[in-house]
Amino acid sequence: MANLAKLEFVALDVSGNNYLSWVLDAELHLSANGLKDTIDPEKIPTVEQNAKAIIFHRHHIHENLKSEYLTIKNPLTLWNNLKDRFDHQKLVHLPSTRNDWISLRLQDFKSVAEYNSAIFKISSKLILCGENITDAEMIEKTLSTFHPNTMILAQQYRERNFQKSLDTSHRLCPVT
Template identity: 50%
Template sequence: MSNLNKLDFVALEVSGRNYLKWTQDVKLHLTANKMRSTIIADNITPEDMKARAMIFIRKHMEEALKVEYLAEEDPRSLWVALEERFNHQRAIYLAEARHDWQNIRFQDFKTVNEYNSEICRIRSLLKFCGEELTEADLLEKTFSTFPPSCMVLQQQYRERNFARFSELITILLLAEKRTTTYF
C-alpha cells in the first residue's frame, strides 16, 4: 500500500520554485514510459496513454496544484497551463546565473574542488537557460581571478595553453595536494 504514494521525484511546488527541475524529471519519465508525445503540440495520442500521463503528472504535483488544475483532463493542456504559470523561473535562474558568473573569483574559494563545483553549477545553469560558456571563458575566468600573490603562476599556467578547463583543474588539484594552499 505504501508504494501507491511513492514519488519518482519531488512534486511540483505551489510556488513553482522547483518547476524547471520538475519539468526535466517529468519529460525524462514520460519519455522512458513512451508517453512524451502526450505533452507535445499537435500530436494525436490514444486516450488511455493521455490518462496514464495525466495520472503520472498529477501524482507529481503538490495537492494545492492538483486542485487548481482539476478541470484539466488533457496532459498537453495541463503542461501548457503550468508552463504559462511557472516558466518565468527560467528568467530568474538566468539572471542569478549571470550574476554568479560575473562575481565568481578563484581566489574566494578555500579549495580547488569548491571552485570547480561552483563553476560547474553556474555553467550548467547557464546552459539550461540557453547560454553557453566556452572552455576559453572558463579558463579566462579562472586565470583572471587568481590571487594577486600568484601572478607568476598564473602566467605559467597561461603559457601551457590549456585547451580544456578540466585540464587546468587537474593541474590545480595536483598543485593543491602538494601544498597546504592552492600552490
C-alpha cells in the same frame, strides 16, 4: 490523504520555485516511460499514453496545483498551462545567477573541488535559464580569477590550451 506512491523526483512546488529543474526531470521521466509524445504538440499520443501521462503529472505537482488543474484531462494542456504560469522563473533566476557568475573567484575556495562544484552549479543554472556556457568559458573564468600573484601560472595554463575544466583532485596552495 497523502500520496502513498513514492515520487520519482521532487513535485512542482505551488510557488513554482523549482519549475526549471522540475521540467527537466519531468521530460526525462516521460521519455523514459515512453510518454514524451504526450507533451509534443506535433505528436498524437494514444488514449492510454495520455492517461498515464496525466496521472504522472498530477502525481508530481503540489496538492494545491493538483486541485487547481483538476478538470484538465489532456497532459499537453496541463503541460502548457504550467509552462505559461511558471516559465518566467528563467527571468527571475537569471539576474542573480549572472551575478553569482560574475562574483565567482577561485581564490574564495579552499580547494579546486569546491570551486568546480560552484562553477558547475552556476553554469547549470545559467544553461537552465537559456544561457550557453562552454568549457572554454569556464576555463577562462577560472584562469581570470587566479590571484594576482599567480597570473604567470594562469598564463601557462592558457598556453597549454586545456579543453576541459580543472582537475578536482588538487588542493589549492595558500598564497604566501
